[in-house]
Amino acid sequence: MNSAVRPALSAALGGCTIVIAVDRRSAELATALERHGATVRHAPALTIVSHIDDESLVQATRQLIDAPPDVVVATTGVGFRGWMEAADEAGLQTALHDALSGAQIVARGPKARGAIQQAGLTADWVAESETSEELGSFLLAEGVAGRRVAVQHHGSGADGLDELFAEAGADVVSLTVYRWGPPPDAAAVARSVAQTAQGEVDAVLFTSAPGAAEWLATARREGALEAIVERAADRRLLLAAVGPITAGPLLDAGADPLIAERGRLGSLVRAVVTHFGGGAAPSLDTAAGRLELRSTAAVLDGQVLPLSRASLSLLRALFEAGGGVVARAELAAVLPRSGGAPSDSAHAVDVAIARTRDALGIPTLIRTVVKRGYRLDVAFPEGPA
Known part of the structure; x- marks a missing residue:
């Protein structure tokens, strides 16, 4: 068993207790933090519930097969792969591939592009900033009026792309491949906000806006939100987000989170390691x-x-x-x-x-x-x- 343990990379996070309010890829994130000396506590405020068996997703897929899209928007790798898996489960994979092969396919980032390639398709354009804002601006500049646009959403689907394209005259087909469900352990989330407010936590990491919003909502219900925001303002606590969209609920709560330069877990880990190991913490x-x-x-x-x-x-x-x-x-x-x-x-x-x-x-x-x-x-x- 010891042979499978990865060697430590640094002691930059030694003595740090870090809460990760993450469901998807939480083990990967925890391992990366632990290799820099952190003690990790898991407190995902939401879970990802697959839509693979949802009739609405299958029905939308059939609509795209019958009337192929001009543009396909892939916002997440896990979501695009889930869509392909749902099509396969319904016996529609080959027909869907044929329907998408003639479309312009755009990706919100490299993970979405990888999923597109894995499906045997090609991404025509990838947003460098890995944000929905850049993706939307690119397509509006190209023009979407009169074009059929299929949008694969992340999580709650609340990224504003459907409305943006519809207002510009597009025929939008919306596909939410997974949705957010309740936390796997609500008591663990409640404990995490109490421990954070009491100073037993050095950092809390977020990788989705809905997850951040729900964790903060729990803090509000537990009467801990004000203390958490105060600790963050005094630099005794680090709140870190994987990207600007994820940071939105934190900013709305009055916090000033650390935002990773690129919307990826590796960038988030590097930002946290640099904060504690590079002299940004109070000293x-x-x-x-x-x-x-x-x-x-x-x-x-x-x-x-x-x-x-x-x-x-x-x-x-x-x-x-x-x-x-x-x-x-x-x-x-x-x-x-x-x-x-x-x-x-x-x-x-x-x-x-x-x-x-x-x-x-x-x-x-x-x-x-x-x-x-x-x-x-x-x-x-x-x-x-």
């Missing part, structure tokens, strides 16, 4: 090196140092003070399950500080300020970068 320059905090560890001068929940709570309070002194009473308030008399609280803080120093391996990183409290030994005490 402090200390006497022991650059310090960053993750949900389960500190990263000091590039070294990942796993810490207990108590140590992380203390270190985060000191980190947020940016080198300023934090009183024992303030530190006692952030300790998990802290309580008791003031003298007991002070003692608990002193013990927890000692354990944190041991875990960090550099006792002088946390300085004792006599009769006042503790502070981090920072190079520039004006605050976190």
Whole structure:
């Protein structure tokens, strides 16, 4: 079994807990993140339900066979392949291939183009930006008035292409090959939004607009949305989207997500790795090196140092003070399950500080300020970068 384990690529995501609100290809995405040191939690807010057995899809396919399209729009690879599989199940594959072979075929990206080629057809044009907007603009510039246009949609089909082409005078045949269904584990989604709001998560990744919208809706229902948006605004949480369409619900919620340059999973992973490994996360320059905090560890001068929940709570309070002194009473308030008399609280803080120093391996990183409290030994005490 060990021989099948892929080697680590980097430790850029060491100490990071990442929620992936993804159903399709979630295992592939998780593996890619884990190879950079991340701990991944799965919380898909929606599932993909195939339309292969839907009579409406088969009926639309028969209509295209009877009256072949002038233009075929493929928006996703998985959707186009699903359409071909549905035609095969209905005994229509050869007839559909013949009907599409004379059409102009355009693809929203390389995955859709690959599915077109797999079906034995040729893509005449591919959107470089991998967006529906570019695809729509291209066809409108060519002119669609009086042309029969078949549009294979992704997920909910809410990409606006049907309306765009119909308003321009096209005869539109709409094909939704898969649709969104309920989450496989609603409790896991609810837990993920609570953990994200409480600071137990470093990043949440989204690969579809409907999935992002539903995850945020769960956060709203659980009373966690405001805290999540605040954490993202303070750069304590990264919200990342595979492309601008997916980012739409996040922007509508008031968040400013990281958007991958190209609408592909590999680009999304690279963006997240670059964020945490390239210095974009909040940091402090200390006497022991650059310090960053993750949900389960500190990263000091590039070294990942796993810490207990108590140590992380203390270190985060000191980190947020940016080198300023934090009183024992303030530190006692952030300790998990802290309580008791003031003298007991002070003692608990002193013990927890000692354990944190041991875990960090550099006792002088946390300085004792006599009769006042503790502070981090920072190079520039004006605050976190």
